[in-house]
Amino acid sequence: xKKLCIVVANDTLENAMMSLIIASTxxxxxxxxxxxxxxxxxxxxxxGGLEKAKLGKMSLFTGMMKSRMKAKNIPGPEELLKAAxxxxxxxxxxxxxxxxxxxxxxxxxxxxxxxxxxxxTFLELAKDGQIIFLT
Amino acid sequence: MxxxxxxxxxxxxxxxxxxxxxxKTAKEISQVPVGGILKVIATDPGSLSDIPAWAKSQGHxxxxxxxxxxxxxxxxxxxx
Numbered sequence: 001x002k003k004l005c006i007v008v009a010n011d012t013l014e015n016a017m018m019s020l021i022i023a024s025t026x027x028x029x030x031x032x033x034x035x036x037x038x039x040x041x042x043x044x045x046x047x048g049g050l051e052k053a054k055l056g057k058m059s060l061f062t063g064m065m066k067s068r069m070k071a072k073n074i075p076g077p078e079e080l081l082k083a084a085x086x087x088x089x090x091x092x093x094x095x096x097x098x099x100x101x102x103x104x105x106x107x108x109x110x111x112x113x114x115x116x117x118x119x120x121t122f123l124e125l126a127k128d129g130q131i132i133f134l135t
Numbered sequence: 136m137x138x139x140x141x142x143x144x145x146x147x148x149x150x151x152x153x154x155x156x157x158x159k160t161a162k163e164i165s166q167v168p169v170g171g172i173l174k175v176i177a178t179d180p181g182s183l184s185d186i187p188a189w190a191k192s193q194g195h196x197x198x199x200x201x202x203x204x205x206x207x208x209x210x211x212x213x214x215x
Contacts, residue, residue: 025154028161
């Protein structure tokens, strides 16, 4: 695999973690990786968004899950994102239509976001790669 | 008779879980000269297959794996 593209369409803790774990591992294996955050997924890129992410299933137990992760030394989404971007091979993209629709500006997003792009730009980036959808 | 492996660099990922051992190993290997050995210590059970899978994908060679109680030691040779 030369290139991996992950579409994150929901703002659950599971999606945040799955996308970033796969992305940072792919990057470590020399795969150019792009993550495209669209619809509710864009909430994850808002400042403080990763911290607020809740479980999609049994969201009331988010706190419990987080303390369990801490006890087992499993990195949380904030740490995973930093590690992913630090590889230099993971690129974070925000969906421009969603940003417009939800009135989220580039300055409302975490600085790790590379750009705000449309579907055509994403497909052009993804054309010779694998695409994974997380919904 | 035991064979001595000359280690150029040591990376301890004890206590870290997936994906951190692989991510850190990938970063650390660039600090080792080509032909040199990076010794990686891990406690994550997944690393037992992950470190060799990563090495294979990158063309590096795992020359030796030591399994102790809850602890794995990999000797990775940088090939390029």
